[in-house]
Amino acid sequence: MNGGSLLILDARSKEQQEAVAGDRTLKIAGFDMDGTWIETKSGKRFAKDVDDWKWLHPTLVKAKLEELVKAGFEIVLFSNQNGIAKGNVTAKEVKKKVETIVTKLNLPVLALLATQNDLMRKPRLGGWQEMLKILGVKSPNQQVDMTESFYCGDAAGRPKITGRNKDFAVTDYKFALNIGVKFHTPEDLFLKSKQRIHTHTDMWEIGFDPRSLCDFKLGLLDPPTTEMTKPDQEIIVLVGSPASGKSFFSKTHFSSYTIVNQDELGTLTNCKKKCMEALARKKSVLVDSTNRDQRARSEWISIAKQQNLPIRCFEMDVPKPLAMHLNTYRSVTEDKKIPDIAIHTFYKNFVPPQITEGFTEIVKVRFQIQQGQLSPEKYKLLCSFL
Secondary structure, three states: OHHHOEEEEEOOOHHHHHOOOOOOOEEEEEEOOEOOOEEOOOOOOOOOOOOOOEEOOOOHHHHHHHHHHHOOEEEEEEEEOHHHHHOOOOHHHHHHHHHHHHHHHOOOEEEEEEOOOOOOOOOOOHHHHHHHHHOOOOOHHHHEOOOOOEEEOOOOOOOOEOOEOOOOOOHHHHHHHHHOOEEEOHHHHOOOOOOOOOOOOOOHHHOOOHHHHHOOOOOOEEOOOOOOOOOOOOEEEEEOOOOOOHHHHHHHHOOOOEEEEHHHHOOHHHHHHHHHHHHHOOOOEEEEOOOOOHHHHHHHHHHHHHOOOOEEEEEEEOOHHHHHHHHHHHHHHOOOOOOHHHHHHHHHHOOOOOHHHOOOEEEEEEOOOOHHHOOHHHHHHHOOOO
């Protein structure tokens, strides 16, 4: 599936596979595999080979899964198998391991294994959507019992406590949040642990919450009275991290300006040349670049002074976690990703712009995407954990 990035193992009976959801309301019991159903026999974090595994608990895992099957749940395994993409293990070896695990369970299981960093990888919902297709679900809101359904995994973002290290990731918890179902840790579901998942009710352990992107309480610009474009000729300098939305913002709101983009033009010299040519034609210019410090911005302030033109600064009000999220979004929708180090470097060396540099105005630009600017699928993806 998906160009081979999603491996599927359907261990349900032929009758179950041929059945479609129809009028039934399905209850989904979703699970991670490593660290949830099984752990390594060697005690290492990653299995040394396909046989390096044992049940998380000798009897309780299978007993709980049998109980869920009797209660009418569909048992679905969602596992990120990063080792395949990295070359640490082959797809054939992983399939053999999963087949062995499912055979020992002797239960109807549907397994979906994500092998690449694409839409199928948790916490993205590609695997969940493929599951719905396989189960014949056409109207998830009507055909899946979202109250009874749940997801269980060990990557829950739990902080370090006495006797246990902090979780290595938050992938499974975010996956459940994206789906909109209850979340369980394996300790909770199989071992009946009553320990709280997180130490703070605001879920700070998950980090940036992209669901806030769909809830705009403030305007796009600060100050809110700012004129986006001016009738008189001017220069605008954008300031912002890679992947902060500068190009989208400039193309959306400044179609009448000449946009000078160093990613497209290659060198500062080429950028200055295009700027001067546009100014000679009495066009306003917008400089779309990171302009992270005073030295970079001074190049454009000098030109504005030479041409006796006002120069405004529009600073992208995008914190680093949001820039990282937008970069990931770009990688799964356009197959184009800026190296993370470029974003880290920007924020490490960023010097906020000041009026004293020579700007006539500094405007903050909040990140906002309205539903009409993206397809419904892309809008939903943007506002989900990636």
